[in-house]
Amino acid sequence: MESTATDDLASLAASFPLLVYDHGEQPDNSHTLFSVADGSSRTCRVPELRSSRCACLExxxxxxxxxxxxxxxxxxxxxxxxxxIALPALDRALPEYCRCLLSDTVSSPDCLVLINDVTQLELLFCHVRGGEEGSAWVSQPYDLGYYTVPESHSAPTRKEICNMAAVQGKFYYFMETVDEVGVLSLARDPEPRLEMSSFGATMPRFDGHAATLGATMSYLLESSQELFLVCLFFLGCNFERVEEVAAYKMDFSKKEWCKVTDIGDRAFLLGPHSFAASCSAGKHGLKRGCVYFAFDFFGVTNDIHIFDLREGTRELTGPDQDVPLPARQMFWMVPVCP
Structure with missing residues (x-):
């Protein structure tokens, strides 16, 4: 394993995508960067990642x-x-549990930056490129109702948007049930706001023979300007083994998730907090048509699972054992879209 200290991520540009392992708090925190393409690891001390004043969202x-x-x-x-790229000033600290997405490429005049605050059920957004709408962040609360729980439970819990993807200027997410897809689109009447709509689309179910199917982890993502869904199916309550991985593409004409085993020259990258991205496999040295799953429920391994959608095979990779377990959950740094 190559393990060298660097503070210049640009020198590692050819090694993207990278998995970033955060090893501690200030002032001595460092990061290990693992390239899934070439298997190399490097110790990183990049100012943007180390500053106690700055928070970063991939x-x-x-x-x-x-x-x-x-x-x-x-x-x-x-x-x-x-x-x-400078954005409007943000007069609040980033929430501990949130996600950030861009609605389009930054060159688009209508590109939005969206921060989804899971804990406060609030959306923050701004325009990337100037204009009147780009002069400030806009805060927009939302209400999806409550989770259905037995009467014996105490206070009801509001539903939050956790799973979201941006495709061609719109944000897609799961509504009150996973059989309904929500849509956020920019509206101006006259102030900018995110308009919420939805459509029905039955969530795929595991079609295996086992009757003890337990949990399903679902990821929404964009790939080649299409909306995809990746499902990881588990048996029973055993989260140590994924029984099956399947990918689906949204057919908007039928409002239907269509199973696919060929995603072309793409690789899907999945991580904690519903993070999901796509990149060219051939260009970045990844396995074509595979799902890279980097998340450990129990925080005891640095394993990365690679699932081949066409062949149905799987393998494990990850940094060498001398890389300490991260103090906080790993996260992906993926190649920047042009």
Missing amino acids: TPCGLVLVADSTSSQCSLWNPQTGEK
């Missing part, structure tokens, strides 16, 4: 949202080039 398009809690400055950082 996005499926590769850019990283960097928010400075002291100055309120906010930007989109390209870790492959070091370039930054």
Whole structure:
């Protein structure tokens, strides 16, 4: 294993996508960067990742949202080039549990940055490129109702948006049930806001012979301007083994999830907190048509599961054993979309 210290992520641009392992708190925290393409690992001390003032949120398009809690400055950082795009000031700290997505490529005049605050049931968004709408962040609360729980339970719990993907300028997510897909689209009447709509689409079920099917982990993602769903099916309550992995593409004309085993020259990258992204397999040295799943329920391994959708095979990879377990959950840094 190559293990060298660096503070220049641009020198590692050819090794993306990277899995980032965070090993501690200030002032001595460091990160291990593992390239799933070539199997190399490097110790990283990048200012954007180490600063106690800055919080970073990875996005499926590769850019990283960097928010400075002291100055309120906010930007989109390209870790492959070091370039930054200034955003409106953010006058609050980033929530502990949130996700960040871009509605389109940053070159699009209508591209939005969206922060989904899971704990406060609130959406924050702004325009990437100037104009009147780009002068400030807009806060928009939402209400999807309550989870259905037995009467014996105490206070009801509100439903939150956890699983979301951006495709061609719109954000898609699961509504009150997983058999309904929600849509967020920009509206101006006259102030900018996110308009919520939905359509029915039955969630795929495990079609295996076992009757003890337990949990299903579902990931929404964009790939080649299409909306995909990846499901990981588990048997019983055993989260140590994935029984089956399947991918589905949304047929918008039929409002139907259609199972696919051929995703072309793409690789799907899945991680904690419903993070899901797609990139070219051939260009970045990955296995074509595979799902890379980097998440350990119990926090005891650094394993990365690779599932071949066409062949139905699986394998394990990951950094060498001398890489300590991360203090916080790993996260992906993926190649930046042009």
